[in-house]
Amino acid sequence: MLIARTVPELREFLGRYRRPAFVPTMGNLHEGHLALVQQARPLGDVTVASIFVNRLQFLPHEDFDTYPRTWDSDCEKLRSVGCDLLFAPDEHALYPEPQTCKVHPDPALANILEGHFRPAFFVGVCTVVMKLFACVQPRFALFGKKDYQQLMVIRHMVRQFALPIEIIGSETRRAEDGLALSSRNGYLSEAERAEAVQLSKALRAMADALRSGERDFAAIEARAMRSLDARGWKPDYMLLRRRADLQPPAPGQPLVALGAARLGMTRLIDNLEIDA
Ligand SMILES: Nc1ncnc2c1ncn2[C@@H]1O[C@H](COP(=O)(O)OP(=O)(O)OP(=O)(O)O)[C@@H](O)[C@H]1O
Ligand SMILES: CC(C)(CO)[C@@H](O)C(=O)[O-]
Ligand code: BAL
DSSP states (O other): OEEEOSHHHHHHHHTTOSOEEEEEEOSSOOHHHHHHHHHHTTTSSEEEEEEOOOGGGSOTTSSTTTSOOOHHHHHHHHHHTTOOEEEOOOHHHHOSSOOOSOOOOOHHHHSSTHHHHSTTHHHHHHHHHHHHHHHHOOSEEEEEGGGHHHHHHHHHHHHHTTOSOEEEEEOOOBOTTSOBOOGGGGGOOHHHHHHHTHHHHHHHHHHHHHHTTOOOHHHHHHHHHHHHHTTTOEEEEEEEEETTTSOOOOTTSOEEEEEEEEETTEEEEEEEEEOO
16 A cells, blocks of 8 residues: 655656545544445545544544544554555645635535534535545545535535535444444443443434334434433434435435434434435
């Protein structure tokens, strides 16, 4: 696996390829990331991953400084799944001057849910993803459905800017008990890790309620919030939304249940597409 630390190095390595398949990450890689790389491999003529912890998408009180950085094991894992090229710029290589030109995604999609609780998050994500796309010039880019809204915001950005990139959404990889794999799971104590599965269970209870014919969306959402609250979580939201645009649903539309909640110091997100 080649490792490019700067944009010129990346361009040199990519010179002869025309159809890169690209997996952007913030590192601390787990099976969810590796599944994206494996899915990318047959798509393009070269498989590229990036590791970059993007300061722009963190609020000042968030975990930018403590975000796990596990370089050696990340490289080993990427090699083990046949990644061809790793782009791992430092901040100066990607942002040599203050990044004052930013991408502001569709407010209807980006200012709700995660964007409501993490203002400027999606501006930071879209800005870095646009820049990474400009560097790698991928033909395919893969994102996990674990970050469901992020995937939708990026799809929308790519469509609106007519970028010649196919965005591929990949299913959420889970631990055996159902907890969505996430780098931030590493922040959990042993007791919190055992409790963490309750977020996916609460989403499943929302899906079960719909499947059993209940249509009072507000009541289903309130029950999910209470169920986590009662166990000592601090839920930000547990909501049923239209899969098409993440707006509040009417009966009969394909839905997704989305949740974000804090367990101790750790904020987890998850979601579940529902065919009711
Ligand atoms: N469990 C998972 N299954 C599938 N894809 C995933 C999973 N977790 C993360 N991804 C995807 O991997 C890509 C990189 O994500 P990132 O590096 O932020 O990892 P993360 O585990 O989501 O980290 P964090 O805990 O900070 O949210 C994103 O497209 C993300 O959606
Ligand atoms: C897409 C991304 C790599 C941009 O920093 C990040 O938001 C992530 O890892 O999901
Ligand atoms: N996985 C999404 C990136 C973030 O939470 O910052």
